Amino acid sequence: MMKFKLLLWMLTKLLQRAVKTNPKCAAYVKDKNVTFQIQTANGEGRYFEVKNGKLISYAGQTQSPSFTFTFKNGSTGFAVLSAKDSVNTFLTALRTEDLVITGNFVDVMWFQSLVDFLQPHPKPSSTM
Incomplete structure (x- = not known):
């Protein structure tokens, strides 16, 4: 459980850094106002607020x-x-019901695109 909680905390920090350092990410969250939750079936986890161009998370x-x-x-x-x-x-987790998503699927898709800002992008190769 500790690894899961640490990962969620790190997700917060990574998203905050992306908003701060990537102008496209900052523009993506600028006008968004959403609260979402990532948790286990027994309720352990974090909730995240995106508001006024900032992302904050809280335990619980x-x-x-x-x-x-x-x-x-x-x-x-x-x-x-x-x-x-x-x-x-x-x-696979969705199919096996190891992960259940509830709520507004438009916001889920928005979140999936937000997480894409965390993916490393390959550097263009130089040819000589």
């Missing part, structure tokens, strides 16, 4: 998230969120 749960990712347990959440082949791992 919020009363009315726009959407919630609920993982079967902390180890499953850690495995899915830290997977190298994240898309297939994510889809």
